[in-house]
Amino acid sequence: MPRFEHLRHKPPARPVQSRQLVVACAAMRSHVNLSHIVRSCGCFGIGRVIACGHAKIDERIARDGADSVVLEVHRTLPPVLDRLKADGYEIVGLEQATGSESLFTFGFAPRTVIVVGNERTGLEQPELDRLDRVAEIPMAGMPHSLNAATTAAIAIYEYCRQFPDGSPAVT
Amino acid sequence: MPRFEHLRHKPPARPVQSRQLVVACAAMRSHVNLSHIVRSCGCFGIGRVIACGHAKIDERIARDGADSVVLEVHRTLPPVLDRLKADGYEIVGLEQATGSESLFTFGFAPRTVIVVGNERTGLEQPELDRLDRVAEIPMAGMPHSLNAATTAAIAIYEYCRQFPDGSPAVT
Numbered sequence: 001m002p003r004f005e006h007l008r009h010k011p012p013a014r015p016v017q018s019r020q021l022v023v024a025c026a027a028m029r030s031h032v033n034l035s036h037i038v039r040s041c042g043c044f045g046i047g048r049v050i051a052c053g054h055a056k057i058d059e060r061i062a063r064d065g066a067d068s069v070v071l072e073v074h075r076t077l078p079p080v081l082d083r084l085k086a087d088g089y090e091i092v093g094l095e096q097a098t099g100s101e102s103l104f105t106f107g108f109a110p111r112t113v114i115v116v117g118n119e120r121t122g123l124e125q126p127e128l129d130r131l132d133r134v135a136e137i138p139m140a141g142m143p144h145s146l147n148a149a150t151t152a153a154i155a156i157y158e159y160c161r162q163f164p165d166g167s168p169a170v171t
Numbered sequence: 172m173p174r175f176e177h178l179r180h181k182p183p184a185r186p187v188q189s190r191q192l193v194v195a196c197a198a199m200r201s202h203v204n205l206s207h208i209v210r211s212c213g214c215f216g217i218g219r220v221i222a223c224g225h226a227k228i229d230e231r232i233a234r235d236g237a238d239s240v241v242l243e244v245h246r247t248l249p250p251v252l253d254r255l256k257a258d259g260y261e262i263v264g265l266e267q268a269t270g271s272e273s274l275f276t277f278g279f280a281p282r283t284v285i286v287v288g289n290e291r292t293g294l295e296q297p298e299l300d301r302l303d304r305v306a307e308i309p310m311a312g313m314p315h316s317l318n319a320a321t322t323a324a325i326a327i328y329e330y331c332r333q334f335p336d337g338s339p340a341v342t
Contacts, residue, residue: 002296002300003269003300003302004264004266004271004299004300004305005268005296005299006267006268006293006294006295007269008267008293010267010310010315019311036318036321039314039317040317040321042313042314043308043311043314043315043316044311045311046312063313063314063316064313064314064315065313067313093175095177096177096178096179096181097175097176098174098175098176103332104331104332124177125177128175128177129173129174131174131175137214137328138331138335139181139215140190140214140215140331141215141239142213142235142236142239143210143213143214143234143235143236144181145214146210146214146324147210147211147232149321150207150210150211150320150321150324153321153325154324154325154328157308157325157328157329158328160275160309160311161274161275164273164275
């Protein structure tokens with residue numbers, strides 16, 4: 001019998017507690033990237049994605065993520081970030097910025113908003129001004145900049161790695 | 172002065188020692204996915220990517236990763252994996268499989284090959300038979316399956332997180 005065999009329809013290990021992570025995206029250039037982010041959120045059990053501008057989901061990319069994730073579309077991010085901060089979320093931008101911390105050693109708060117910038121312009125100053133912290137994935141080579149959906153997936157993974165059984169209850 | 176400001180051309184933190192990580196891809200359906208993998212490898216300082224079949228890189232996606240990463244194209248993976256194993260690499264598949272370990276708690280060997288399967292069929296038995304270990308990203312929701320390039324990027328990130336200063340010398 002082979003040591004490893006492919007399991008095509010492995011039941012997911014759903015976390016006991018729901019994840020208190022929200023992913024908030026600035027207006028993206030690419031529906032492909034936003035759709036990939038929605039797919040990744042679905043896979044990791046993240047239920048809430050905020051998008052801005054003319055947000056459209058390609059279901060061929062997002063797959064069932066398009067059904068399991070609630071997508072809220074807003075005009076701009078700053079007012080939404082203000083409300084989430086008032087609700088007790090830590091607002092964490094993904095960006096190469098002054099004052100950023102390496103994601104390798106970044107300890108997430110259970111109640112977190114991950115903020116993803118536009119592919120070209122990144123996070124802009126009104127968004128940066130709302131952040132509590134900035135996480136940065138250390139780059140070691142060219143092109144020195146990951147794809148936006150890849151960056152988001154890595155940060156979501158890192159959050160879930162720190163809370164493998166779901167987000168602890170906030171008291 | 173704002174607390175966080177975007178740094179557009181931040182110099183990369185190149186690891187002191189080169190990374191002893193190889194990324195080996197089965198024949199992929201999509202040049203887009205392979206190109207994204209090459210881009211992520213470039214960003215994380217991974218110098219060697221193995222691809223199979225009719226491998227083509229879209230430089231608009233891979234960006235400068237297409238120049239900084241050496242892409243070796245082979246007909247099939249198993250003979251290459253045999254040679255890498257003889258060279259002392261631990262061969263780690265990314266798959267939902269029997270005997271897989273969660274990537275959340277997976278300790279990588281410094282000298283590692285990450286093996287990425289085809290988007291539809293995953294890793295096939297001749298490839299699975301060459302693996303020392305299988306790492307699996309725990310899924311918590313629909314569609315229960317991440318995009319292949321996203322999976323690869325997360326595993327590369329996790330390896331780099333464990334060896335932030337580059338791979339230690341193998342003695």
